[in-house]
Amino acid sequence: MSRKKKTDKPEKSEPADRDVASARGISGVERAKEWFGARTIEEIECLVPDQGGVARGKIMPVSKFLKSPVMNLPLSIFYQCITGEYPAYEGLVDAVEADTDMFMQPDWGTLTSVPWAMDPTAQVIHDAVTRDGRPVEQAPRQVLRRVRDFYRKKGWLPVVAPEIEFYLVEPNTDADYPLKPPVGRSGRPEIGRQGYSISAVNEFDALFEDIYKYSEQQGLEIDTLIHEDGAAQMEINLRHGDPLELADQVFLFKRTIREASLQHKIYATFMAKPIAGEPGSALHIHQSIVDAETGNNIFSDPDTGAPTPLFFSFLAGQQKYLPAIMCMLAPYVNSYRRLTRDSMAPINVQWGYDNRTAGLRVPPSGPEARRVENRVPSSDANPYLAIAAVLAAGYLGMTEELEATSPIETDAKNRDYELPRGLLEAVAELEDSEPVKQILGSSFVTAFSAIKKQEYETFMRVISPWEREHLLLNV
Template identity: 55%
Template sequence: MAMGSEENETKETVNNEEDLIKWLRDRRITEVECMVSDMAGIARGKIIPTRKFIAGLSDRSLKLPESIFGQTVTGDYVDSDFLGDIEPDIILDPDPTTVRVVPWYDEPTAQIICDANYRDGKPVPIAPRNVLKRVLALFEEKGWAPVVAPEIEFYLAAKNIDPDYPLEPPVGANGRQETARQSYGIDAVNEFDPIFEDMYDFCEAQDLDIDTLIHESGAAQVEINFDHGAPLDIADQAFLFKRTMRQAALRHGIYATFMAKPYEGEPGSAMHIHQSIVSSGTGDNLFATKQGKDTKLFLSYIAGLQKYLPDAMALIAPNVNSYRRIVRDHAAPINTHWGHENRTVGLRVPEAKRQGRRIENRVPGADANPYLAIATSLACGYIGMVNDLKPTKEMTGNAYDSKRYALPRHLLDALGNLRTATELKEVLGADFVTLYMDVKLTEHEAYQQVISAWEREHLLLNV
């Protein structure tokens, strides 16, 4: 997967309000879904008749309460000093470049991603998409242009109406549930061909640049690779893809889940993020010399990831379930070692030509918000570059042989690290980090109220 900066020139260009109105009218769109991502990556927003949407573009009348960014994954709201009690409205400014059809509806419907801004045009600092924009602006000031390509793993599962029961793999075309490891199995993927045909059709209709589809090592576990591109566009696509994949699966009566660890005894699901930095002026990859060697800037980027990922863990492993994935010998990193062509490390350098030199951050989970996962990974590397940090010695052996966990193993530990991560908070925005921690602590408190089946099985009559 070469990393570069070229754009897909086959897409229709929608750059401004005039283009957007024409696009909607040409397709006879009747409704528009106006969306923002909340902290968990859930799409929040409003569905508006097209005529009202067009009428509201000029006077910026599309509004939502700012408190949606203080909403937890359970739908509760946090008690936060930043948000206060009066719940003021913010403006949703649609980004014309993100408009797409919604291909699973019979009625012609569009979806568009919005930026959350105040009435004076200033960005709402707690909105995840704005957090990524903030980080990208720092790179732009240096003349650096990040390029990213995520790989997102997910599981297919039979419908699970009662959450007290464990998930089960779905039944494929052969009439059986998949139980064996089928890494890279072609026939194993073909068991669910109708779902993936819908997925590809839906993605093509939305101009989502997905590339390779492979079967991963878990039962009914799949990975989708995205083409490389500009981080904001790729984050938008990943945000939309999760929704798209769920809809494609539901059409066939099963679930697609991006939980980090949905099945007991199976590997977890990751969101590996390939990233490189090119010159804004020349497009040259700044991670490799003309002779194809690692540059000092590349090594400093790796060092930044090594130093700050443990502090950033709550952003890329955001849920209590996320830490079930971070275990030895389950294809998930437990440390921040780095190495060339080494899948046991957290930071892998894939074999590539000079222009494709990149680092693969293998730590983030599939359950992470794509905007925040990409923003966080770039932020760690950025701090490493501006501070001229030096990485540890390259790991050439099996990183799992090191018994020490360099990464937090529980959400509360990760939040404790983030609380004291001064440099990281400065790059991401102190207000955002404060509210994000409030949201995650509120979710953890809700989790603590639940008694698990393990507790009932082993403690109820034995202690």
């Protein structure tokens, strides 16, 4: 891996040995069969992202998959908590109470190799449909498609570019012990913060070589790699594109980073706040909207280049609806440990020009690249749901013709909290917002809310070290 790839935008390439089906226009069983044969693929991982962004599905021989690429799975996987538990089904969906099956259809455009597998293996992301062929509304990919369709009906095409932060840590097999930075090639762990340090990234050169190699083989286009402010905290930016394609890339990219790290005896974690005293990890989402006919950025006037009323309404929608979509941007109890005044994460819905203390930042750019960076989502968020949620908020702002506040030029964290401080408060905001429920789908909101409430109940069963430290002998 060259130093250019680490610090600048890598040149787009299409290597001859790249194992990406989508790059070759694979569609349908017959062409997939040719692709499998050319690579002597023996096994395939059939993936579906659940509400937590966890890869569920089946692994099977390619010969069996080709005979029947549409498989069945229980609908209940979209009601499974991150702990493996399930909320009470009563009153949710009859099909879930009966543990009814749904059918998984492969999205052939996502067919690619699994470069870290010991034997030649492929993977493909599936969509969930009911017995009569309707999309399963609780499926995260369908939620994002639903939001994207609202835009398309208006003649708009949303464009996003995610930035993913994560920590590298020592292997930790005992949950009672805090996480520690891993030892790099120097033989020493990183102690002080090394934001934007090239040498700190070089400590893990061999790991990042593998991440770049595996990403290229899967068609995951990395824009830049930097060292973030935390000890052994990294950030990788992806190129901009269609929301569903970029969500797929984040989903696959998280798997890639974890797998490559394990091969180097390191854990990669996307927890929002994995280490006390260190900054949290975010999933920043850059958003712009183009006209489907002209390809012009609707945030900029084509004649003057000035920001348009739609741009400010998009901002206003994110300001108004951020509390209602918060539980999809910060989906776990741990997520809210990141959103504090003494951290680098936003705590309110203020916006500003090139102001990183605000939840909504407008980066410096020309009129054609004018965009909004939503800095609220944490890296533990399901990318499909986080992208769907912020785009939904922007859409509502434009269709409701909302007006944004004035941009803030000072430290936004000196202002009051305007975002939910905890998971249950965020879930209540979602359940109370009829416009958000309408655009995301009421059945999805019902399922997601039930999952979050159950996860909170599970969390409340655990007694924390803080409680033992301060309450054991003092109260």
